[in-house]
Amino acid sequence: MKTYKLMINNEKYDARIVEYSPTHAKININGTDYLVQIEDDKIQSIPKLASQEKAVPLAPSFSATGLTGSGEVRAPIPGVIVSIPVSAGQEVKKGQTIIILEAMKMQSEIASPFDAKIGKIFVKERSPIQEGDLMMTLEGSEVKPTPQPKTPRPSAAVLTEQSMAPSEKTLRAPIPGSIIDVKVSQGSFVKEGEVVVILEAMKMESEIHSNLSGRISRIHVGKGDSVQEGDPLIEFED
Numbered sequence: 001m002k003t004y005k006l007m008i009n010n011e012k013y014d015a016r017i018v019e020y021s022p023t024h025a026k027i028n029i030n031g032t033d034y035l036v037q038i039e040d041d042k043i044q045s046i047p048k049l050a051s052q053e054k055a056v057p058l059a060p061s062f063s064a065t066g067l068t069g070s071g072e073v074r075a076p077i078p079g080v081i082v083s084i085p086v087s088a089g090q091e092v093k094k095g096q097t098i099i100i101l102e103a104m105k106m107q108s109e110i111a112s113p114f115d116a117k118i119g120k121i122f123v124k125e126r127s128p129i130q131e132g133d134l135m136m137t138l139e140g141s142e143v144k145p146t147p148q149p150k151t152p153r154p155s156a157a158v159l160t161e162q163s164m165a166p167s168e169k170t171l172r173a174p175i176p177g178s179i180i181d182v183k184v185s186q187g188s189f190v191k192e193g194e195v196v197v198i199l200e201a202m203k204m205e206s207e208i209h210s211n212l213s214g215r216i217s218r219i220h221v222g223k224g225d226s227v228q229e230g231d232p233l234i235e236f237e238d
Contacts, residue, residue, distance in 0.1 A: 004077050004131075017104075017176065025104075071119065071143035073110065075133045078174045078229055079103030080206050081123050084136075090118045092138075099123075099135055103175060105204040116140035124193070128174035128208055130230075169236040171211055173227040177201030181223060184234070189215045197221070197233055212236065 006013040019026040025036045082100040092112045099110040119137035180198040190210045197208040214236040
């Protein structure tokens with residue numbers, strides 16, 4: 001599993017999802033495993049882990065520090081965009097919330113690292129994203145262009161059929177979870193932004209929207225299936 005670097009109340013944490021199921025999740029924080037039980041009246045008891053003295057930190061806030069001088073704001077973790085409280089061209093202050101991201105039943109605020117102007121926004125509300133996906137760009141005196149800029153990799157929510165490689169015609173799970181419902185069928189035509197799958201993670205239901213318009217050639221999942229981050233959900237025709 002990937003390691004996520006979090007900053008909570010000025011303390012640094014390295015977090016990994018070691019194990020996940022519909023009933024519980026095991027998360028490693030700074031080398032210590034924590035067992036998170038998902039509340040359910042019918043759930044069986046889960047044994048506690050030793051040395052679980054410190055509570056697992058929740059709902060971290062992120063500063064868009066991964067800009068590397070380019071002005072790119074990229075997703076720090078996989079999840080779903082809850083809201084975008086800013087618009088292109090808007091002036092923002094250092095520490096102001098520019099994106100709210102939901103992952104593992106937690107909403108995290110992405111803050112601007114400095115005074116800037118919002119450039120281009122690449123994501124939409126309720127769209128799933130992967131770690132490292134480009135969400136927006138910032139403009140300002142503190143943004144320094146790189147000598148050899150790479151072509152930004154937009155998130156799955158804004159990729160077009162023309163710009164997608166054949167391997168990218170697959171909608172994948174943004175986070176681990178269980179399939180609650182599949183809203184489409186093989187051979188049906190869907191539009192970009194249409195809800196195609198309902199995914200439950202940490203007792204939270206999330207709508208997975210199509211990342212492009214096209215006809216579905218294959219459905220990889222069904223109701224009740226468990227998926228991991230990156231597992232294929234739906235494939236589109238070439």
